[in-house]
Amino acid sequence: MKGVFAAVLTPMRDDLSVDRAAYAEHCRRLLDEGCHGLGIFGTTGEANSLAVSERVEAWEKLVEDGIPADVLLPGTGACALPDAVTLAREALAVGAPGVLALPPFYYKGVSDDGLFRFFAELIERVGDDRLRLFLYHIPPMAQVGFTPELIGRLLDAYPGVVAGTKDSAGDAERIERLCKEFPQLTVFAGSERFLLDTLRWGGDGCISATCNVTAAQSRRVYDLWAAGDAGADAEQASLTETRGFLEGFPPIPALKAIMRVRTGDAGWANLRPPLDALDDERAQAVAARL
Amino acid sequence: MKGVFAAVLTPMRDDLSVDRAAYAEHCRRLLDEGCHGLGIFGTTGEANSLAVSERVEAWEKLVEDGIPADVLLPGTGACALPDAVTLAREALAVGAPGVLALPPFYYKGVSDDGLFRFFAELIERVGDDRLRLFLYHIPPMAQVGFTPELIGRLLDAYPGVVAGTKDSAGDAERIERLCKEFPQLTVFAGSERFLLDTLRWGGDGCISATCNVTAAQSRRVYDLWAAGDAGADAEQASLTETRGFLEGFPPIPALKAIMRVRTGDAGWANLRPPLDALDDERAQAVAARL
Numbered sequence: 001m002k003g004v005f006a007a008v009l010t011p012m013r014d015d016l017s018v019d020r021a022a023y024a025e026h027c028r029r030l031l032d033e034g035c036h037g038l039g040i041f042g043t044t045g046e047a048n049s050l051a052v053s054e055r056v057e058a059w060e061k062l063v064e065d066g067i068p069a070d071v072l073l074p075g076t077g078a079c080a081l082p083d084a085v086t087l088a089r090e091a092l093a094v095g096a097p098g099v100l101a102l103p104p105f106y107y108k109g110v111s112d113d114g115l116f117r118f119f120a121e122l123i124e125r126v127g128d129d130r131l132r133l134f135l136y137h138i139p140p141m142a143q144v145g146f147t148p149e150l151i152g153r154l155l156d157a158y159p160g161v162v163a164g165t166k167d168s169a170g171d172a173e174r175i176e177r178l179c180k181e182f183p184q185l186t187v188f189a190g191s192e193r194f195l196l197d198t199l200r201w202g203g204d205g206c207i208s209a210t211c212n213v214t215a216a217q218s219r220r221v222y223d224l225w226a227a228g229d230a231g232a233d234a235e236q237a238s239l240t241e242t243r244g245f246l247e248g249f250p251p252i253p254a255l256k257a258i259m260r261v262r263t264g265d266a267g268w269a270n271l272r273p274p275l276d277a278l279d280d281e282r283a284q285a286v287a288a289r290l
Numbered sequence: 291m292k293g294v295f296a297a298v299l300t301p302m303r304d305d306l307s308v309d310r311a312a313y314a315e316h317c318r319r320l321l322d323e324g325c326h327g328l329g330i331f332g333t334t335g336e337a338n339s340l341a342v343s344e345r346v347e348a349w350e351k352l353v354e355d356g357i358p359a360d361v362l363l364p365g366t367g368a369c370a371l372p373d374a375v376t377l378a379r380e381a382l383a384v385g386a387p388g389v390l391a392l393p394p395f396y397y398k399g400v401s402d403d404g405l406f407r408f409f410a411e412l413i414e415r416v417g418d419d420r421l422r423l424f425l426y427h428i429p430p431m432a433q434v435g436f437t438p439e440l441i442g443r444l445l446d447a448y449p450g451v452v453a454g455t456k457d458s459a460g461d462a463e464r465i466e467r468l469c470k471e472f473p474q475l476t477v478f479a480g481s482e483r484f485l486l487d488t489l490r491w492g493g494d495g496c497i498s499a500t501c502n503v504t505a506a507q508s509r510r511v512y513d514l515w516a517a518g519d520a521g522a523d524a525e526q527a528s529l530t531e532t533r534g535f536l537e538g539f540p541p542i543p544a545l546k547a548i549m550r551v552r553t554g555d556a557g558w559a560n561l562r563p564p565l566d567a568l569d570d571e572r573a574q575a576v577a578a579r580l
Contacts (some may be wrong), residue, residue: 016371016411019569048396052341052373079369081306081562082341103394106338108431114564121306121563141398143433204563272371274394274404274412274434 001073001098001134001164001186002204003036004195004218006211007044007257010058012270018050018058019267024065026212026259031071034219035211038067039166040073042100043141044209044252049272050082056090069095073207077136078103080120085125088133098132100166100207105142116157123158131161138168138190145169148177155182166207167192172197179203192218193243196236199225210246212255213290214239217257242290249278249286256288257283291363291388291424291454292474292494293326295486296336296501299545300348302560308340308348309557314355316502316549321361325511327499328357331395332365332390333431334499334542339562344374346380351422353438358386363497367392367426371408375415378423388422390456390497395432402440402559406447428458428480435459438467440528445472456497462487469493482508483533486526489515493505500536502545503580504529532580539568539576547573 008030011022026275027038041047050058055074063069074181076087077098082102091099098216103115118204119241123131135154139145146165167175170192174192179187179201187203189195192214193254195206211218216240224232246254253271257278260268277285293392298320301312313524324446326381331337331345340348345364349510351358366377366389374391381389391412395404413421424481425444429435436455444452457465465484467486469491477493482504488514501508507529514522536544543561547568550558559567 018432048369049371051370051376051393054370054372079338080341080344081339082344086341104339105335106431107564108433110564111566114566117566118563142397143398224487274397274400276401276404276407 004034004205004211004215004222005039005073005188005207006035007031007036007039007042007094007207007209008042009212009259011259011267012263012272013206013267014270016270016272018054020065022265022267023058024062024067025213026061027067028244029204033215033286035215036205039069039073039207040075041101042207043138044212046145046275047075047077048250050083050087051277052078055087055235058172059091059094059096063094070097072096072240073098073100073134075136077105079104079106081121081125084122088122088126088131089128092128095197098134098163100134102136102138102142103146104224105146106142108143108146112147112153115132115144115218116153119154119246123161126188132163133161133235134164134166134186135162136166140168140170148181151178151182151185152274155185159184164204166189173214175203176201184234185277191243192221193240195239196225196232209251209255210243213246213258214242217242245290253278254286258287261287292326294324294482294501294505294512295327295329295333295363295478295497295503296320296325297499298327299549300331300334300335300501301549301555301557302562303557304560306560306562308344309365310348310351312557313348314352315382316355317352317357317418320502320505323505325505326495327361327363327388329363329497330365330575331438332426332497333428334545335365336542336562336565337365337367339565342368342376342504345377348388349384353384360387362386362387363390363424365390365392367395369394369396371411371415374412378416378421379418379580382416382418382420387575388423388424390426390452392426392428392432393434393436397493398433400434402437402443405434405436405440406443406547409444410421410447417440422452422453424454424456424476425452426456428465430458430460436469441472441475445475449474454494455473465493466491467499481533482511483530485529486522487516499541499545500533501550503536504532535580543568544576548577551577
């Protein structure tokens with residue numbers, strides 16, 4: 001798994017259930033726009049606002065609806081070990097080549113030993129050689145994160161299984177360090193702001209919320225880099241400007257607002273609480289200015 | 291519901307499943323030692339480290355095993371609205387007179403509007419007049435919390451249903467404010483350190499992790515206050531000293547270590563990751579000094 005991945009939004013009906021048709025349509029559009037893969041049901045996908053059974057059902061339907069399983073990187077993060085095990089097993093059953101796993105995020109100030117034990121138990125309880133674990137580092141939300149030392153311990157203990165990371169700390173130096181210290185690790189930046197740098201450091205791409213609306217441009221950066229890097233800086237600068245504009249808004253509400261304006265589907269205004277939709281005026285403004 | 295409630299530890303077997311027999315025994319002991327009620331499956335009970343189905347099964351067995359349902363205040367906190375609904379419904383089905391509900395705690399920096407909408411949806415989806423909701427404010431863990439303004443809005447919108455709060459912010463002034471501003475709200479301090487003050491401010495008691503080992507002494511403070519307050523200050527000072535000693539240790543590991551030494555049951559050393567047990571030497575030391 002490498003390249004440009006959108007952290008896919010989850011469209012919902014007015015009763016807050018997943019809108020199956022709109023979801024498959026959005027995934028297809030993102031692939032058409034150039035995404036190499038789809039990070040489904042992560043932070044942007046409101047995964048933790050859905051029950052385990054709702055998540056699994058949505059993945060199954062997505063594949064039934066024709067989205068190829070081999071581009072999917074489902075989020076399987078959960079505070080409870082049995083939930084994390086269930087989600088990882090079901091992701092494998094659906095045919096996803098990897099899973100993106102949060103650390104357990106309720107207790108704060110936990111030790112690397114405790115987190116190591118969580119992932120060791122997870123890997124052993126899943127008990128499937130096909131498991132490819134991507135460590136989801138997003139301290140602004142989870143608060144709990146992966147130290148480079150913990151990543152190293154997990155790589156040593158479970159080589160091949162611990163496959164990669166998505167780094168959403170917003171810290172370029174950390175991404176560079178991970179790329180260089182762990183060449184065997186697939187490193188995705190959590191923002192397309194760092195896409196070109198990450199590729200040049202030996203990393204693999206980005207998985208980003210804003211790729212729901214910047215997929216085509218992000219893909220151009222990737223392709224210019226892959227073709228020898230000529231012109232990549234200018235394209236990255238333009239992409240970074242777009243990203244910078246989007247960073248001025250609450251990300252999930254703003255991205256759903258843009259999709260609402262672009263598609264004309266009012267359902268895109270639905271977010272599970274505690275997230276709020278942007279009001280109409282702000283929604284129109286963000287979409288127009290983008 | 292009022293008085294001294296332990297935030298009950300959850301004993302686990304070596305495979306990390308709930309130890310049914312040890313759990314009922316521990317709950318019985320806490321009631322014998324003077325607890326008016328039992329705050330089961332909150333932070334101290336490692337609730338968020340268990341799947342929804344595990345939590346519900348443990349409550350059902352506890353009642354089957356003879357613990358009276360009418361002393362139970364089960365934690366029903368979850369990030370996902372459908373999980374919070376399921377847990378609240380099942381708590382009612384078991385016969386619990388109230389539920390202790392965390393705010394959804396994955397997304398940070400969320401608005402009072404978004405949290406209001408979460409609890410409004412929860413109450414409406416549970417759809418049961420028997421529901422009595424206790425708002426669980428514990429910002430050191432959940433990060434997300436209840437502003438007094440939000441509590442007021444919920445009380446206005448759902449009088450009778452929004453019944454109380456457990457306040458674990460560690461802020462005496464806030465507890466005093468809630469007691470005085472919302473006389474219709476049952477206010478439990480999250481620490482027996484504030485027990486006597488809370489009662490004098492018009493509040494109702496405490497729900498505390500350390501009451502797993504201070505139940506008898508906490509009850510003496512309550513009874514002295516109820517009998518006219520004579521001697522309550524001295525007993526509270528002694529209780530506060532005990533609490534202060536315990537605050538020097540990671541709470542859940544230390545409390546399980548004390549139970550292990552007291553009961554001789556090695557299973558008390560089991561914690562779900564990411565929490566770690568205290569090592570043997572420290573476990574013996576904390577139990578001996580207590």
